[in-house]
Amino acid sequence: xxxxxxxKQIPDPADPGALDPESKTLKRDTKLILDESDSYGVEMxxxxxxxxxxxxxxxxxxxxxxxxxGLRTALAMGAxxxxxxxxxxxxxxxxxxxxxxxxxxxxxxxxxxxxxxxxSSDGYTGTVPEMVAExxxxxxxxxxxxxxxxxxxxxxxxxxxxxxxxxxxPLPALVSVTAGVVEPRYPSFKGIMAAKSKPVDEVTCGDLGxxxxxxxxxxxxxxxxxxxxxxxxxxxxxxxxxxDAHERIVSFLEELKVL
Amino acid sequence: MPTVxxxxxxxxxxxxxxxxxxxxxxxxxxxxxxxxxxxxxxxxDVLRTMGGLGMFGIRVPxxxxxxxxxxxxxxTFSEALGSSTYAGFDVxxxxxxxxxxxxxxxSGSEEQLARYLPEVLSGERILSIGVTEPDAGSxxxxxxxxxxxxxxxxxxxxxKLFITNAVHGDMTIVAARTKPDDRxxxxxFLVEKGTEGFTVAKALDKTGWRSSDTAxxxxxxxxVSDDQLLGTVHRGFYETMRNFQNERLVLVGMxxxxxxxAIDITVDYTKERAAFGGHLFDLGAIRQRLGMLQxxxxxxxxxxxxxxxxxxxxxxxxxxxxxxxxWACEMINNVMYDCVQFHGGMGYMRETTVERMSRDARxxxxxxxxxxxxxxxxxxRLGASS
Ligand SMILES: Cc1cc2nc3c(=O)[nH]c(=O)nc-3n(C[C@H](O)[C@H](O)[C@H](O)COP(=O)(O)OP(=O)(O)OC[C@H]3O[C@@H](n4cnc5c(N)ncnc54)[C@H](O)[C@@H]3O)c2cc1C
Ligand SMILES: Cc1cc2nc3c(=O)[nH]c(=O)nc-3n(C[C@H](O)[C@H](O)[C@H](O)COP(=O)(O)OP(=O)(O)OC[C@H]3O[C@@H](n4cnc5c(N)ncnc54)[C@H](O)[C@@H]3O)c2cc1C
Numbered sequence: 084x085x086x087x088x089x090x091k092q093i094p095d096p097a098d099p100g101a102l103d104p105e106s107k108t109l110k111r112d113t114k115l116i117l118d119e120s121d122s123y124g125v126e127m128x129x130x131x132x133x134x135x136x137x138x139x140x141x142x143x144x145x146x147x148x149x150x151x152x153g154l155r156t157a158l159a160m161g162a163x164x165x166x167x168x169x170x171x172x173x174x175x176x177x178x179x180x181x182x183x184x185x186x187x188x189x190x191x192x193x194x195x196x197x198x199x200x201x202x203s204s205d206g207y208t209g210t211v212p213e214m215v216a217e218x219x220x221x222x223x224x225x226x227x228x229x230x231x232x233x234x235x236x237x238x239x240x241x242x243x244x245x246x247x248x249x250x251x252x253p254l255p256a257l258v259s260v261t262a263g264v265v266e267p268r269y270p271s272f273k274g275i276m277a278a279k280s281k282p283v284d285e286v287t288c289g290d291l292g293x294x295x296x297x298x299x300x301x302x303x304x305x306x307x308x309x310x311x312x313x314x315x316x317x318x319x320x321x322x323x324x325x326x327d328a329h330e331r332i333v334s335f336l337e338e339l340k341v342l
Numbered sequence: 343m344p345t346v347x348x349x350x351x352x353x354x355x356x357x358x359x360x361x362x363x364x365x366x367x368x369x370x371x372x373x374x375x376x377x378x379x380x381x382x383x384x385x386x387d388v389l390r391t392m393g394g395l396g397m398f399g400i401r402v403p404x405x406x407x408x409x410x411x412x413x414x415x416x417x418t419f420s421e422a423l424g425s426s427t428y429a430g431f432d433v434x435x436x437x438x439x440x441x442x443x444x445x446x447x448x449s450g451s452e453e454q455l456a457r458y459l460p461e462v463l464s465g466e467r468i469l470s471i472g473v474t475e476p477d478a479g480s481x482x483x484x485x486x487x488x489x490x491x492x493x494x495x496x497x498x499x500x501x502k503l504f505i506t507n508a509v510h511g512d513m514t515i516v517a518a519r520t521k522p523d524d525r526x527x528x529x530x531f532l533v534e535k536g537t538e539g540f541t542v543a544k545a546l547d548k549t550g551w552r553s554s555d556t557a558x559x560x561x562x563x564x565x566v567s568d569d570q571l572l573g574t575v576h577r578g579f580y581e582t583m584r585n586f587q588n589e590r591l592v593l594v595g596m597x598x599x600x601x602x603x604a605i606d607i608t609v610d611y612t613k614e615r616a617a618f619g620g621h622l623f624d625l626g627a628i629r630q631r632l633g634m635l636q637x638x639x640x641x642x643x644x645x646x647x648x649x650x651x652x653x654x655x656x657x658x659x660x661x662x663x664x665x666x667x668x669w670a671c672e673m674i675n676n677v678m679y680d681c682v683q684f685h686g687g688m689g690y691m692r693e694t695t696v697e698r699m700s701r702d703a704r705x706x707x708x709x710x711x712x713x714x715x716x717x718x719x720x721x722x723r724l725g726a727s728s
Contacts, residue, residue: 097343159358269366272396272409275358 084138084232086128087189088162089199089212091118092146092153096204107307108175115146117153120200122267124260125157128198129268131232138195139163143188145173145181151283158278159270166191170287175300178206182214184298187291190219196237197257201226216257223257224250228264343368344425344603349418351647356411356418359400363422366395375428378553379698382545383510384434386465393465398439402447406459413591413650416440420592421643424599427607427695429702430553432596437506437554438462440592441710442469444585445515445530449573454532458513470507472516472533472559473582475500480715482517483525483579487561489518495567496520498531501543501560504709508557509545511535516561521576528579530572539564550701586711587653587660590667593710594646597674597703601639604699605632608681615686628684635677642670664711664719671706672713678703 092115094100103110117125128140142157142165149169158165166188173184189197197216202209216223228247229240232254241248242261270278288295296302320335322328336342346352346360370388378384392398400415402408409415420440423432443462446454446469461467478484487500498518508514512535521527533540539562546556573581609632612622622628645666652659678700682689685696692698707713 155358269395270362271394272359272362272400274396275362276355276409278358279355 084132084135084196085141085192085194086131086138086196086198087141087143087192087194088121088124088128088157089185089189089197089215090121090125090142090144090153090157090165091200091203091205092116092144092150093118093203093205102310104310106174107310111147114152115150117156118200118204120202120204120262121153121157122160123262123265124198124200125160125162126265126267127227127230127260128196129161130265131196131230135232141165141192141194143185143192144168145176145184145188147173149285154283155278156270158281158283159274160268161270161274162281164282164284166284166286168286168288168291170289170295172288172295172299175303175305176298177303177305178208178210179214180298180302182211182218183302184288184291184293185211186215186218187293188286189215191291195254196230196232197221197255198230199257199259201259201261212257212259219257221255221257222252223259224252225259227258227260230258230260344422344599344606347421347602347643349643349647351414351651352418356415359415360418360422363397363419364425366392366397367423367426371426371428371431375426375431375553378431379428380552382552383555384431384553386468386510389435389438389465389468391465392435393463396463397435398443398465399463400439401444402459402463406455407463413588413653414647416588416592417595417646417650420595421599421646424596424601425603427600427603427699428553429596429600429699430551432599433506433551433554436592436596437471438469438511441585441589442471442507442515444588445471445572445582446532448585449530449581451569453569454572458532461512467513468507468511470505470511470514470557472502472505472508472514474502474504476503479504480712482582483528485517485519485528487516487518488522489520489529489531492565495565496531496571498533498540498561498564498566501558503558504546505557505559506551506554508559509542509555511555514540514559515572517578517582518561520578524576526579527576528582529575530578530581531566532570532572533561533564533566537564537566548705550698550704587658587663589710590663590716591646591650591653593706594642594666594670597671597706598639598643598646600699600703601635601674601677604677604681604696605635605639607695608632608684611688612684622684631680632684635680638673639677642666642673646670661720661723664716667711668707668713668716668720671703674706675700675703 094113095116100110100113132138140162142162144154145168154165168184168188199212213223224239226242227239228242231238235254237252237256239250241250322331344364346357399408400411404410420436475485489496489498514533516531516533517528520529541560542557543560544558612628615622649659649663681696682700688694
């Protein structure tokens with residue numbers, strides 16, 4: 084069984100960097116790490132291959148500057164190989180453009196199953212996986228909390244507000260995984276050392292047969308007109324208790340229409 | 343959040359091991375450390391998990407199932423462990439991996455390695471090293487525990503004091519005198535827990551390192567077979583001394599990891615603590631002092647990695663490592679002292695992290711080669727290049 088996991092590499096949330104006033108986008112000069120949201124998909128894929136007793140996990144990522152930091156973490160967890168799409172033409176790519184690129188990259192490895200996270204931690208449009216599925220003509224199952232493979236069928240428990248739905252679909256399929264549903268393994272020290280020598284295939288839009296005009300700022304047809312700092316938080320009102328503090332707090336909450 | 347330090351000698355692999363250790367410590371150690379301090383030891387499950395992740399095999403050759411890395415890896419691993427703030431946990435691990443295991447690795451026969459390594463690597467068999475005695479600490483050659491030839495083995499009598507991991511561990515590497523008339527006629531033995539006559543006389547109550555267990559051990563006519571003799575008979579003193587360099591390195595490493603955390607915690611605290619219309623950190627006396635502490639920690643860190651690098655080149659940096667052990671361990675205590683000071687009264691409260699860290703740090707200039715003994719090692723080598 085071949086499982087492909089979409090892995091987004093994001094700026095470290097602990098050190099998110101700053102906006103570049105020129106390009107009006109995030110400065111991409113910090114190291115990228117594995118999006119925690121995707122660590123669940125990686126773990127699930129590794130477990131599925133373990134259970135099947137055969138097969139492999141392959142990663143697909145699109146990221147600027149040939150970044151592999153996040154991929155190495157997922158490789159250290161146990162994935163076998165990766166494809167990285169990195170191309171200056173991808174600057175400013177929107178979610179649909181990203182989906183086009185990922186779909187083309189995933190198709191090259193002819194997987195039985197494609198996993199992604201429900202939404203990324205930094206962009207969180209929560210739309211890429213479904214668009215990838217559409218572009219590849221695959222069934223799409225969202226919000227998975229567990230996946231079992233039986234023959235050519237994926238049996239998915241799909242998380243809902245009330246509990247979960249049991250969903251079945253034929254393979255190949257694309258399933259997006261809810262954060263927190265499995266415990267991602269720590270990479271072992273050996274895994275970390277081995278990750279360095281695992282193959283990462285670095286490709287460009289051209290390699291994937293993608294027209295550079297259909298992605299990037301041009302493909303998105305959007306422009307960031309201006310950026311501004313969020314307004315500073317205003318100081319709150321201090322209520323001194325002169326016997327009527329509770330009444331003033333109640334009327335304040337009523338004004339906010341929370342009571 | 344602690345981060346991987348910028349150090350010239352750390353390549354990508356070592357930096358990744360450091361990061362991984364930081365992550366592990368933050369998730370699996372810090373949330374439970376207080377309980378382990380009360381229990382007086384680190385639960386075996388955690389050690390097994392670490393074993394499963396390959397954390398005990400850093401120095402073990404690849405052919406024997408380890409990573410085959412050197413002193414630089416020990417330095418960075420110990421520094422990352424130090425970020426836990428629970429030095430009792432750090433030393434539990436490091437006695438196993440970097441203070442006891444090297445004796446087995448450097449002197450063990452093929453048969454001994456095959457017999458014990460798999461369990462040592464998995465965390466199933468936790469090691470301790472028994473050198474110190476009630477009447478012999480710094481003066482290692484003064485030990486009185488003796489082993490006499492008896493049939494196909496040896497009969498050991500005597501006692502050991504302050505032995506880390508010996509209450510809850512599984513095997514002690516014991517130094518015993520085998521040549522009564524020769525001050526340096528010492529041999530090392532592998533003594534498994536449960537061997538008849540080998541008992542824990544007492545679990546010792548300590549100032550710090552409270553999550554580490556420390557034992558007084560008695561050997562009452564303990565018989566072990568010839569295949570429990572580790573290394574060359576009568577050569578144990580020299581073989582033991584050789585492994586002390588690594589022990590000193592990792593004690594400094596864990597101390598520096600802790601000192602860095604203590605500074606970071608104190609910077610955060612003094613930036614939050616309002617006083618005199620600003621915050622404590624705005625006061626020159628405090629920020630300048632913290633700046634100096636950071637400079638000293640940075641200098642010690644550079645020196646530690648340099649010592650580790652020298653050792654990796656096959657140069658035995660006895661002067662450098664002894665000097666580092668002497669200076670850095672005292673410096674780390676100054677860091678802890680100031681961090682407690684800048685916490686004010688809170689710094690004296692049991693619930694405050696730096697309070698615990700200051701108690702933990704006190705052993706560093708005493709254990710594994712006391713400052714005065716280390717300075718003798720430096721002094722002996724003054725005037726000529728070591
Ligand atoms: C202003 C701007 C500038 C950009 N500049 C660049 C650039 O210079 N270079 C570049 O390569 N991209 C660039 N991008 C694309 C960006 O990195 C995202 O991949 C894309 O916007 C996806 O949006 P999202 O995070 O909201 O996806 P979501 O739909 O929230 O993601 C859901 C899941 O889809 C998968 N997924 C999403 N994105 C990726 C990915 N990139 N790789 C692998 N899996 C993924 C993950 O599993 C993710 O958890 C830019 C985007 C914007 C908006
Ligand atoms: C918590 C803890 C854990 C320990 N774990 C272990 C362990 O796992 N295994 C083990 O074998 N040991 C262990 N030890 C023992 C430790 O290594 C010794 O305590 C240390 O070597 C000092 O020996 P001592 O206590 O006998 O002190 P002494 O040797 O009696 O020293 C007392 C003082 O005299 C000074 N002094 C001694 N000789 C000289 C000299 N030549 N010149 C100048 N000054 C000198 C010392 O520096 C010190 O200040 C542990 C100790 C503690 C407290």
